[in-house]
Amino acid sequence: MAFRRRNKSYPFFSQEFLIQNHADIVFSFVIFILIGLMFEATAKTAILFIQPQYNVTTLSPEGEVTLYHYGWKDSATILFYFFIAIILHAVVQEYLLDKVNRRLHLSKSKNTKFNESGQLCVFHLVSSVWSFYILITEGYLLHPSSLWENYPHVNLRFQVKFFYLTQLAYWLHALPELYFQKVRKEEISRQLQYICLYLLHISAAYLLNLSRVGLVLLFLQYLSELGFHIARLFYFTDENHQKMFDLWAVSFVFTRMATLTLMFLAVGFGLARSENQGLDLEMGNFNTVLIRMTVLLLVCLTQSWLLWKFIRFQLRRWREFRHEQAVRKKAAPKQPLRTLKRDSLGHHENGVLKAENGASPRTKKLKST
Numbered sequence: 001m002a003f004r005r006r007n008k009s010y011p012f013f014s015q016e017f018l019i020q021n022h023a024d025i026v027f028s029f030v031i032f033i034l035i036g037l038m039f040e041a042t043a044k045t046a047i048l049f050i051q052p053q054y055n056v057t058t059l060s061p062e063g064e065v066t067l068y069h070y071g072w073k074d075s076a077t078i079l080f081y082f083f084i085a086i087i088l089h090a091v092v093q094e095y096l097l098d099k100v101n102r103r104l105h106l107s108k109s110k111n112t113k114f115n116e117s118g119q120l121c122v123f124h125l126v127s128s129v130w131s132f133y134i135l136i137t138e139g140y141l142l143h144p145s146s147l148w149e150n151y152p153h154v155n156l157r158f159q160v161k162f163f164y165l166t167q168l169a170y171w172l173h174a175l176p177e178l179y180f181q182k183v184r185k186e187e188i189s190r191q192l193q194y195i196c197l198y199l200l201h202i203s204a205a206y207l208l209n210l211s212r213v214g215l216v217l218l219f220l221q222y223l224s225e226l227g228f229h230i231a232r233l234f235y236f237t238d239e240n241h242q243k244m245f246d247l248w249a250v251s252f253v254f255t256r257m258a259t260l261t262l263m264f265l266a267v268g269f270g271l272a273r274s275e276n277q278g279l280d281l282e283m284g285n286f287n288t289v290l291i292r293m294t295v296l297l298l299v300c301l302t303q304s305w306l307l308w309k310f311i312r313f314q315l316r317r318w319r320e321f322r323h324e325q326a327v328r329k330k331a332a333p334k335q336p337l338r339t340l341k342r343d344s345l346g347h348h349e350n351g352v353l354k355a356e357n358g359a360s361p362r363t364k365k366l367k368s369t
Contacts, residue, residue: 022180023090026083033080048073049080052161067155069284070206074165081169089177092122106236112184114236116191117229123170124226131219134159140212147216147262148270152209154284160215164206167218171198197302204295208286213266217259224248224255245317252310256303263299267292 010017018025036046053073055066097118106114135141138157174195178188205214231244271287279288
């Protein structure tokens with residue numbers, strides 16, 4: 001299974017060899033783990049990488065329900081889906097984005113941003129639909145109070161835990177992709193910022209048992225980012241498509257306001273009035289004043305930083321627009337004024353001689369001899 005066209009062969013384990021064949025190497029690891037399921041001696045070890053662990057069966061009015069909590073074995077599952085994310089990244093790049101790039105003939109800088117937006121557009125679309133499905137099936141949208149009631153939310157359903165594990169795996173895979181995709185040095189710091197922020201917030205929601213609030217926030221964030229990357233893809237295909245950035249700007253501001261409102265409602269008021277107060281690591285309870293204030297401060301600083309970047313981005317767009325308008329006005333040639341032909345009797349208008357008062361002059365009669 002080859003993901004890249006080989007125009008040139010490189011020595012084994014050289015830098016170019018690893019970059020060109022990284023998806024094939026990772027694919028072999030995945031196949032090796034899957035083969036382990038076929039043998040009884042290795043099946044128990046292989047299942048650690050594929051299936052979420054720490055399941056507990058409980059009785060409910062609906063019958064037996066299997067719930068999950070987190071532990072150190074989740075790192076093995078995250079590693080497996082880390083490999084899967086690298087493979088899917090290569091598939092999207094090879095069979096979708098590279099084909100579009102050949103038709104657009106973009107510059108190097110635009111090509112890097114186009115690939116970034118293409119990859120994130122696919123991921124945000126899948127994640128926003130997936131998270132919205134979980135919110136509907138779990139009833140979190142219809143009952144907002146369930147976001148903080150009965151805290152700590154230690155036991156998770158399969159789809160919730162699997163969602164968080166795949167989210168962590170994806171954003172972890174984005175770190176080596178900076179090397180595999182040969183991202184420019186100017187772009188690395190910017191991409192590292194949002195990758196680390198996603199890892200920090202998702203890990204905090206997962207480990208502090210704030211998974212329900214985290215699901216809603218991720219849905220809002222992914223929906224907003226999906227609009228931005230779709231707008232940027234359309235902009236790269238045709239630079240006249242800029243109206244979608246205006247739609248994204250509205251959704252961006254709404255997302256920031258909704259995020260802050262939800263965090264203050266769930267963490268600042270909901271958990272503050274909860275009966276389970278105090279720190280209990282065995283029960284997974286982190287409902288203390290210090291932790292609540294730290295979480296709120298982290299979210300507020302992040303949203304403020306995003307708003308500051310957004311304002312600078314909009315100001316830069318406005319300055320570029322004003323500069324383009326000024327250049328167009330200077331480049332436009334001045335048209336000379338059209339003058340009317342005049343003669344002694346008047347002027348010509350529509351092929352007819354007019355007098356100065358607007359009346360047609362009388363023609364002289366010839367005397368008959």
